[in-house]
Amino acid sequence: MCVIRKCAVSFSLMLASLSAYAELPASVADALKKVGIPQQSVAIYVQAVEGSNPILEHNSDKSLNPASVMKLVTTNAALELLSPTYRWKTEVYRDGEVVIDKLNNGNLQGNLIIKGYGDPNFRAQELWRLLMSLQQAGIKGIDGDLVVDKSYFAKNVGNGKSFDNESWRAYNAEPSAFLVNGRNTSFKLSTTGTGVNINQEFALPEVQIINNMKLNQGVCGAWRNRFSYTVSPDNNGATVTFNGTFSPDCGERYLELSLFDDERYAFYTFKKLWRELGGKFNGSLKIQEIPSTAIKVVEQVSDPLGYVVRDINKWSNNLMARQLLLTIAAEISGPPATEAQGGMVIKNWLATKGLKFDELVIENGSGLSRIERISAGHLGQMLVSTYHGAVMPEMMASMPILSKDGTVMGRLKDSRPNGRAHLKTGSIDGVSAIAGYLLDANNHRHVLVMMVNHTKAAESKNAQDALIEWVHQQP
Incomplete structure (x- = not known):
């Protein structure tokens, strides 16, 4: 016979066990069984946003790797801590005098300096607009070098290693305080009547293409598995050699590679755009902080964060999420930013909301990690809290709409939940x-x-879809 206190503890533990291993809906359990995924490898949490308790829990307190679903934590924290109206800035300075020549063009007798603040969406067109503003401010020629100040982020951001063996793939690119185009070289594959065309979407002269591709008249299917590429870098750029086949049935397809580090990509892009705008420059690249003698010339700001998070969540952009985590760190803890600082800021933010996630591990904030962890229950509780908060509209709008766009485009297209869910x-x-x-x-x-x-x-997609349909059918 047990004492009352011991019995109460035993009963509480029994209830917790029942909650952790609640019976799954039959359709979900059957879909998991069919593909050989044991239920102990699955965690589920479902709660009505107006309810106080979950309607379904299964392993909800288990610490698991969430993959890119971790972006929900990073973007949610950013929206609340920085506000949806937050904008990144990029500054341009001159270290030298501007002399007007006989053609009334300004010539900078010194270095041009660009300071980045981690804008995750600073594309080539943004750099073009910034350089246009610089020329409108009276600078057409630069006698010195291009200096880039990346001190807003710490020098050791990123671990210097690719996530997998695909070291050239764009998703493995590392963050930078001055990131141009995500340092992404996009190759477009298409066909003509006689062969396969491969072109750069934004063509850098430092990239050379050797095209050994052949036409394949079959269905598109697993098109990416039918060819290979080899990257040969050198001091003047890189050569990419393509071998294999490509079918006209594929239409246009894209391969995104990151061929250069952030500094070289930015430098090559600067030279290309500056010269296309009619500017003169024959200098080299230097990485250092802004000297005290520099004078600010122009500043450009990004789109607001409320817009930027849509690209991060709808299309699961890893590099942008990593930039965002470092921005959180820099803005809240101060520069130079590190990933560890960003993770601590997010944990402290959650604690202020009464959400203590002891199991939470944030390595880079993108989910492209083997060590990031969170429980389904805690992620669900955060989303319920967010729904009742000020940034709910921006947060929900950033997530893919079931069957309509983003990473769930076409999914459950003919089902009743079609268009009624925002899911990452x-x-x-x-x-x-x-x-x-x-x-x-x-x-x-x-x-x-x-x-x-x-x-x-x-192989768990069908089980996920079954859960979506089960929730949709709730009374």
Whole structure:
């Protein structure tokens, strides 16, 4: 016979166990069983946003790898801490005098300096606009060098290693305080009647293409598996050699590579755009902080954060998410920013909301990580809290709409939940996850989280879809 206190503890533990291993909906359990994924490798949390308790929990307190679903934590923190109206700035300085020549063109007798503040969406067109403003300010020629100040982020940001063996793929690019175009070289593959065309979307002269591709008249299918590429870097740029086949059935397809580090890509892009604008420059690149003698010439600001988070979440942009984590660190803890600072800021932010996530591990904020962790229950609780907060409209609008856009485009297209859910997906080898908001058939909104950590996780899509449909059918 046990004493009352011991019995109460035992009963509480029994209830916790029942909650952690709640019976899954039959459709979800059957879909998992069919592909050989054990239920202990799955975590689920479902709660009505107006409810106080979950309607379904399964392993909800288990610490799991969320893959790109971690971006929900990073973007949510950024929206609340920085506000949806936050804008990044990029500054240009001159270190020298501007002399007017006989043609009334200003010639900078010294160095041009660009200071970046981590804008994750600073594309080539933004740099073009900045350089146009610089020329309108009276500078057409530069006698000195281009100096880039990247001191807003710490020198050791990123771990210097690719996530996988695809070291040239754009998703493995590392963050930078001055990041141009995500340092992304996009190759467009298409066909003519006689062969395969390969072109750069934004053509840098430092990139050379050797095209050994052949036409394949079959269906498109797994087009990426039918060719290979080899990158040969040198002091003057890089040569990319393509071998394999490509089918006309594919239409246009794109391969995104990161051929240069952030500094070289920015330098090559600067030279290309500056000369196309009619400017003169024959200098080299230097990386250093702004000297005290420099004079500010122009400043450009980005789109507001409320817009930028849509690119991050709808299309699961890893590099932009990493830039955002470092921006959080710099703005809240002060520069130079590190990922560790960003992770600590987010944990402190969650604590102020009464959300203590002891299991939370943030390596880079993007989910492209083997060590990032969160539980389904805590992620679900954060999303419920967010729904009742000031940034809910921006947060929800940043997430893919089921079957309509982003990473869930075309998914469950003929189902009743079509267009009634905002859901972020995540997947890396051994991990598949989905989380977000779903409106049921009676117009009650629910938070839904499902994470799978298993060697067959990629085969869990049907089980995720079954859960979405189950939630939609709730009375």
